[in-house]
Each structure stands twice: as structure tokens, then as C-alpha cells.
Amino acid sequence: MIAAVCLRFGLIALAAAVASCSRVEDPVTYATRSVELRVDGMTCAGCEKTICSSLGSVEGVQSCQADHMAGRVTIVYAPAKTSETALAEAIRSAGYQVP
Ligand SMILES: [Cu+2]
Numbered sequence: 001m002i003a004a005v006c007l008r009f010g011l012i013a014l015a016a017a018v019a020s021c022s023r024v025e026d027p028v029t030y031a032t033r034s035v036e037l038r039v040d041g042m043t044c045a046g047c048e049k050t051i052c053s054s055l056g057s058v059e060g061v062q063s064c065q066a067d068h069m070a071g072r073v074t075i076v077y078a079p080a081k082t083s084e085t086a087l088a089e090a091i092r093s094a095g096y097q098v099p
Pocket residue numbers: 042043044045046047048
């Protein structure tokens with residue numbers, strides 16, 4: 001993730017003729033927000049892993065924390081790259097319900 005961000009910075013830096021890779025920022029692309037979704041159907045830690053692994057394959061997802069006891073999944077993602085709808089779809093495709 002950091003390498004990818006740095007590569008992107010490098011390309012932007014090149015275009016802008018800026019030497020340092022860390023000085024260029026793209027707040028729109030890399031801004032993240034956290035969302036907590038209610039998820040039904042999780043019964044154990046394995047379910048948490050399944051859901052987070054499914055979410056991990058969605059571009060723009062930075063982190064995932066699932067709690068099967070509470071029936072909640074907290075996801076940090078980049079709204080410029082994905083949406084809550086896509087996150088919910090990823091969870092559904094893993095076999096769980098997002099009411
Ligand atoms: Cu389970």
C-alpha cells in the first residue's frame with residue numbers, strides 16, 4: 001500500500017518536476033473514511049476472516065475489522081475508489097447479509 005502510494009506520488013512528482021516523493025499529496029484519491037456496517041450471519045471468527053478477506057479484494061479498502069458477536073464490520077476505505085454499496089456487495093458475495 002505504502003509502496004503503491006509512493007509510486008503514484010513519484011509519477012505525480014515527475015510530472016510536476018518536484019523532487020521529493022513525500023511532498024506531493026492527492027487528498028481526493030487518498031482521503032479515507034470509516035464506515036460501520038451491520039452484518040447478519042456471522043457466527044465465528046472464521047466468518048470475520050471470510051468477510052475481511054472478501055473486502056480486502058475491493059480496491060480502495062484500507063482496513064477491515066469484523067465483530068461476529070456484535071454483528072458489525074468496520075471498514076476504512078477511500079470513497080474516491082469504492083463506495084458503501086460496493087462494500088456491502090462484497091460482504092453479500094461472501095455469503096452474509098447486510099440489511
Ligand atoms: Cu463462522
